[in-house]
Amino acid sequence: MTTTTAPATAVGAPLLDVRGVTMRFGGLTAVNDVSMTVNQGEIVGLIGPNGAGKTTFFNCLTGLYVPTEGSVSYQGKVLPPKPHLVTQAGVARTFQNIRLFGNMTVLENVLVGRHTRTKEGLFSAILRGPGYHRAEAASRQRAMELLEFTGLAAKAEHLARNLPYGEQRKLEIARALASDPGLLLLDEPTAGMNPQETNAAEELVFAIRDLGIAILVIEHDMKFIFNLCDRTAVLVQGQKIVEGDKETVQNDERVITAYLGAPLETATSTDEQAEDAT
Numbered sequence: 001m002t003t004t005t006a007p008a009t010a011v012g013a014p015l016l017d018v019r020g021v022t023m024r025f026g027g028l029t030a031v032n033d034v035s036m037t038v039n040q041g042e043i044v045g046l047i048g049p050n051g052a053g054k055t056t057f058f059n060c061l062t063g064l065y066v067p068t069e070g071s072v073s074y075q076g077k078v079l080p081p082k083p084h085l086v087t088q089a090g091v092a093r094t095f096q097n098i099r100l101f102g103n104m105t106v107l108e109n110v111l112v113g114r115h116t117r118t119k120e121g122l123f124s125a126i127l128r129g130p131g132y133h134r135a136e137a138a139s140r141q142r143a144m145e146l147l148e149f150t151g152l153a154a155k156a157e158h159l160a161r162n163l164p165y166g167e168q169r170k171l172e173i174a175r176a177l178a179s180d181p182g183l184l185l186l187d188e189p190t191a192g193m194n195p196q197e198t199n200a201a202e203e204l205v206f207a208i209r210d211l212g213i214a215i216l217v218i219e220h221d222m223k224f225i226f227n228l229c230d231r232t233a234v235l236v237q238g239q240k241i242v243e244g245d246k247e248t249v250q251n252d253e254r255v256i257t258a259y260l261g262a263p264l265e266t267a268t269s270t271d272e273q274a275e276d277a278t
């Protein structure tokens with residue numbers, strides 16, 4: 001398998017600033033006082049064993065959960081805990097379990113992701129005046145550009161449910177990009193992918209970063225994480241135990257213990273998953 005090294009990119013001002021986020025469900029503290037930042041131009045990883053609180057943390061960032069404590073700011077402003085307002089502010093996400101509209105076409109799925117950026121209101125849509133048609137044409141053009149970018153343009157008119165698994169994941173990313181985010185949160189983007197699809201996903205994440213979009217990514221595939229990320233934070237039982245570059249994370253005793261002593265590089269590699277499956 002070929003590996004790709006991240007090209008040097010200028011890391012800019014803080015985009016996402018998370019301070020002391022805690023999320024409790026009754027007696028269970030799923031996320032415990034987690035702070036972190038993501039800067040412009042960065043790809044940041046978030047790893048941790050199953051149940052560590054990674055998805056709950058993403059849900060706190062994107063308004064699906066209102067954190068019990070703490071604050072989440074984007075570009076210096078506190079994000080309102082409402083998913084559509086978070087998207088409007090410039091933070092988009094994908095989900096661990098694919099959430100596409102299976103009976104809609106690939107293009108229509110991307111157009112759905114575009115709606116937070118269209119200004120045409122209900123009356124305009126009902127009357128279907130020139131403003132509506134102009135806005136619709138612009139949305140379709142932008143959606144087609146995103147399908148070109150993600151390599152799905154030839155399948156624009158296919159039903160989403162008929163795409164192979166790896167392409168469905170790409171379509172989720174295209175739909176998230178349709179809201180013109182400054183920060184993209186990816187929740188296990190390579191889950192269930194074969195090694196070729198994982199390599200393609202890696203290239204896509206680099207290409208997104210090169211568009212000027214910062215990325216925070218949850219992933220169990222350590223090769224993927226360490227190839228991609230400028231920085232990686234580790235959550236264990238809701239707490240951030242360490243954050244740093246590949247060497248810092250891999251050599252941290254607490255991380256090794258959390259992963260039951262398995263060398264991180266090989267803890268969950270898709271290569272091995274594929275070999276196991278054969």
Ligand SMILES: Nc1ncnc2c1ncn2[C@@H]1O[C@H](COP(=O)(O)OP(=O)(O)OP(=O)(O)O)[C@@H](O)[C@H]1O
Binds near residue numbers: 049050051055057
């Ligand atoms: N809505 C909820 N109500 C109650 N408990 C929850 C809820 N959501 C998550 N949890 C609990 O919070 C903990 C963290 O779960 P979470 O899904 O965030 O972990 P994760 O690190 O994303 O795990 P995985 O890697 O398996 O996806 C788990 O114990 C989970 O059962």
